[in-house]
Amino acid sequence: xxxxxAQIFFECLKKEGVEVVFGFPGGxxxxxxxxxxxxxxxxxxxxxxxGAAHMADGYARASGRVGVxxxxxxxxxxxxVTGIATAYMDSVPMxxxxxxxxxxxxxxxAFQEVDIMGITRPCTKHSYxxxxxxxxxxxxxxxxxxxxxxxxxxxxxxxxxxxIQAQTDFKYPKKVxxxxxxxxxxxHAGQVRKACELLAKAKSPVIxxxxxxxxxxxxxxxxxxxxxxxxxxxxxxxxxxxYPATTDSGxxxxxxxxxxxxxxxxxxxxxxxxxxxxxxxxxxxxxRFDDRVTGKISTFAPKAKIVHVDIDPTSISKNVEVDxxxxxxxxxxxxxxxxxxxxxxxEGISEARTPWLDQVARWKKxxxxxxxxxxxxxxxQFVIEKLHExxxxxxxxxTEVGQHQMxxxxxxxxxxxxxxxxxxxxxxxxxxxxxxxxxxxAFPDKLVIDIxxxxxxxxxxxxxxxxxxxxxxxxxxxxxxxxxxxxxxxQELFYEKNYTGSCMEGSPxxxxxxxxxxxxxxxxxxxxQVESVLRQGLAIQGPVFMEFMVATEENVYPIVxxxxxxxxxxxxxx
Amino acid sequence: xxxxxxxRYTIGILVQNVPGVLAxxxxxxxxxxxxxxxxxxxxxxxxxxxxxxxxxxxDERVLSQIVKQLNKLVNVIKVFDFSETEFVDREMxxxxxxxxxxxxxxxxxxxxIFRAKVVDVSPHFYTLEVTGNEGKxxxxxxxxxxxGIAEIARTGKAALARSKK
Ligand SMILES: Cc1ncc(C[n+]2csc(CCOP(=O)(O)OP(=O)(O)O)c2C)c(N)n1
Ligand SMILES: [Mg+2]
Numbered sequence: 001x002x003x004x005x006a007q008i009f010f011e012c013l014k015k016e017g018v019e020v021v022f023g024f025p026g027g028x029x030x031x032x033x034x035x036x037x038x039x040x041x042x043x044x045x046x047x048x049x050x051g052a053a054h055m056a057d058g059y060a061r062a063s064g065r066v067g068v069x070x071x072x073x074x075x076x077x078x079x080x081v082t083g084i085a086t087a088y089m090d091s092v093p094m095x096x097x098x099x100x101x102x103x104x105x106x107x108x109x110a111f112q113e114v115d116i117m118g119i120t121r122p123c124t125k126h127s128y129x130x131x132x133x134x135x136x137x138x139x140x141x142x143x144x145x146x147x148x149x150x151x152x153x154x155x156x157x158x159x160x161x162x163x164i165q166a167q168t169d170f171k172y173p174k175k176v177x178x179x180x181x182x183x184x185x186x187x188h189a190g191q192v193r194k195a196c197e198l199l200a201k202a203k204s205p206v207i208x209x210x211x212x213x214x215x216x217x218x219x220x221x222x223x224x225x226x227x228x229x230x231x232x233x234x235x236x237x238x239x240x241x242x243y244p245a246t247t248d249s250g251x252x253x254x255x256x257x258x259x260x261x262x263x264x265x266x267x268x269x270x271x272x273x274x275x276x277x278x279x280x281x282x283x284x285x286x287x288r289f290d291d292r293v294t295g296k297i298s299t300f301a302p303k304a305k306i307v308h309v310d311i312d313p314t315s316i317s318k319n320v321e322v323d324x325x326x327x328x329x330x331x332x333x334x335x336x337x338x339x340x341x342x343x344x345x346x347e348g349i350s351e352a353r354t355p356w357l358d359q360v361a362r363w364k365k366x367x368x369x370x371x372x373x374x375x376x377x378x379x380x381q382f383v384i385e386k387l388h389e390x391x392x393x394x395x396x397x398x399t400e401v402g403q404h405q406m407x408x409x410x411x412x413x414x415x416x417x418x419x420x421x422x423x424x425x426x427x428x429x430x431x432x433x434x435x436x437x438x439x440x441x442a443f444p445d446k447l448v449i450d451i452x453x454x455x456x457x458x459x460x461x462x463x464x465x466x467x468x469x470x471x472x473x474x475x476x477x478x479x480x481x482x483x484x485x486x487x488x489x490x491q492e493l494f495y496e497k498n499y500t501g502s503c504m505e506g507s508p509x510x511x512x513x514x515x516x517x518x519x520x521x522x523x524x525x526x527x528x529q530v531e532s533v534l535r536q537g538l539a540i541q542g543p544v545f546m547e548f549m550v551a552t553e554e555n556v557y558p559i560v561x562x563x564x565x566x567x568x569x570x571x572x573x574x
Numbered sequence: 575x576x577x578x579x580x581x582r583y584t585i586g587i588l589v590q591n592v593p594g595v596l597a598x599x600x601x602x603x604x605x606x607x608x609x610x611x612x613x614x615x616x617x618x619x620x621x622x623x624x625x626x627x628x629x630x631x632x633d634e635r636v637l638s639q640i641v642k643q644l645n646k647l648v649n650v651i652k653v654f655d656f657s658e659t660e661f662v663d664r665e666m667x668x669x670x671x672x673x674x675x676x677x678x679x680x681x682x683x684x685x686x687i688f689r690a691k692v693v694d695v696s697p698h699f700y701t702l703e704v705t706g707n708e709g710k711x712x713x714x715x716x717x718x719x720x721x722g723i724a725e726i727a728r729t730g731k732a733a734l735a736r737s738k739k
Binding site for chain 2: 180
């Protein structure tokens with residue numbers, strides 16, 4: 001039986017198990033919208049296509065499934081670009097369907113024509129312009145396959161209007177035909193052995209784990225491995241939750257995990273940066289040594305032999321020289337490492353490791369992550385600590401970008417994978433709120449909270465309408481410091497306190513704004529109101545904005561000044 | 575500029591001949607700040623496969639990134655890093671050289687020495703076709719330049735690994 005391209009589109013989505021599409025219509029995709037009702041796929045109508053892309057991203061990061069969005073040609077397509085680039089930098093599996101003008105018009109500057117393939121080529125893993133309806137099903141099949149395998153990433157599929165109107169026999173291909181695409185999953189056994197031998201001899205090893213742990217679902221293996229070889233663990237921003245920050249101490253209480261170092265890098269924990277700088281072996285897995293982590297590259301981990309496991313060969317020896325490169329899936333590599341050490345446990349490991357772990361503990365004790373509490377002013381860190389206390393380890397936290405994001409990374413104790421969704425690579429303000437909506441769609445019963453800044457929340461605030469209209473009960477904690485806090489902190493420290501352009505005074509009344517959208521708005525202005533606002537807000541069934549008027553000029557510490565080594569952290573206000 | 579360890583490298587790339595594949599490759603070079611000195615591309619004997627030869631420059635780290643990044647492109651079947659294998663390479667040039675009464679003989683002598691060919695003749699110009707490696711082309715260009723080159727079109731290098739003995 002012949003089907004229209006638009007019908008084939010939905011048949012393919014069904015084959016891929018897609019349950020929800022985040023989208024926004026326009027002329028080029030109306031044929032698809034016309035078919036939508038006849039197919040059992042949930043559509044979330046957004047208010048801006050950037051929101052759709054971030055929602056698909058949040059959905060994907062929270063669930064591990066491929067996120068899908070659908071937009072029209074021209075401006076609809078260009079509006080997704082930031083969302084695509086965000087997903088690309090953080091290896092998020094996503095398929096973006098864009099409408100396109102009919103094939104005979106392509107190249108003629110037709111109404112709402114844009115070369116979206118050209119625009120997004122550098123920020124997609126791959127892309128398709130489907131020129132013939134016969135190619136539609138294979139393109140969609142390949143798109144989903146590419147999005148979720150290897151190093152995941154966004155795939156764009158451009159759909160000219162005449163193609164989705166044309167008819168053909170529908171047959172979903174069983175296999176993909178991609179002779180140039182063979183990601184290495186199985187880590188090389190010899191390399192793994194070399195790495196393990198290094199670790200077996202190490203006196204001061206550090207495990208540095210990243211987003212690859214979350215993507216490959218390897219947190220359990222990582223945790224077992226770290227405990228087996230008694231190596232302290234630091235996780236990059238995207239790796240947070242990959243190793244539990246707290247551990248059950250047997251009395252029902254959760255306490256900081258003894259091997260947990262916290263996040264390294266520019267705003268990393270003192271002990272994490274010190275441990276990296278004094279390590280003799282760094283076992284890096286699923287990370288890419290971003291410059292925000294390494295600080296001055298020439299002095300990064302000066303004493304360490306570096307093992308680097310990653311599924312993407314281009315990540316290895318890109319920023320730092322690696323001694324033992326291992327290309328492969330993180331979980332696969334860890335399974336092999338576990339096997340090695342289970343067969344050949346390091347003798348006297350606990351005594352052997354004592355000096356190093358004692359040293360780490362001293363660093364932790366000497367310079368813990370702290371802030372100056374206040375009875376008069378709400379400290380942003382306090383809000384995040386309280387939120388963690390109340391929302392707990394099962395909540396899914398998203399963030400925007402700025403100081404609040406760094407405080408979240410520092411003060412919210414992430415114990416589980418996929419509980420922190422944040423734009424690490426691109427650092428996209430406006431990511432957190434739509435991402436939270438996407439995550440909530442994936443997990444309707446979980447508590448999903450966007451920790452936002454007063455600046456960032458305004459970048460995609462229109463999606464509050466999406467949340468209200470679709471009964472998506474996301475919570476937003478706005479850390480309102482009336483500044484673009486991160487740039488302001490840099491201006492304070494490195495630009496002579498010249499605060500040009502970073503003051504956010506004149507923002508709307510977020511409580512009233514929430515109410516105008518049909519959501520609930522709450523505000524805390526004093527420290528003693530924080531807990532009650534949080535408890536009240538989190539208990540409400542629908543979407544809620546909770547605004548916290550915090551100390552305006554609080555800074556994120558430690559900070560490694562730009563161009564400096566990790567050991568040159570500034571620990572507190574000068 | 576600071577002194578670098580930049581070297582020239584020749585890379586072969588076998589790709590699926592699908593729309594946009596050249597843009598992906600060239601875009602990768604420009605987007606990541608890699609150099610392209612020459613690029614050639616044409617279909618192979620296998621249907622749907624195109625072979626490119628790119629001459630680039632950079633240090634070893636850059637070369638290794640280029641090779642890995644190229645391999646990562648979905649449409650790239652295979653990348654040949656000729657820094658690690660022996661290879662043969664050739665380039666063809668069409669050279670329009672001034673050929674007046676008094677220089678014609680000299681041009682023909684050069685044609686002879688370099689085993690070039692005259693492929694077009696006009697009252698004042700000869701167009702020569704010459705094939706060779708980089709050294710040979712450089713040599714003939716230098717000689718002809720003294721006589722007067724009006725225009726030149728070079729294909730850029732094509733390269734293949736030497737077959738194993
Ligand atoms: C789209 C975008 N534009 C600009 C920036 C640069 N930037 C980084 S943090 C920041 C300020 C964020 O302000 P706010 O959301 O209030 O967070 P705060 O730092 O105050 O917690 C800016 C402008 C960015 N990351 N993303
Ligand atoms: Mg702010």
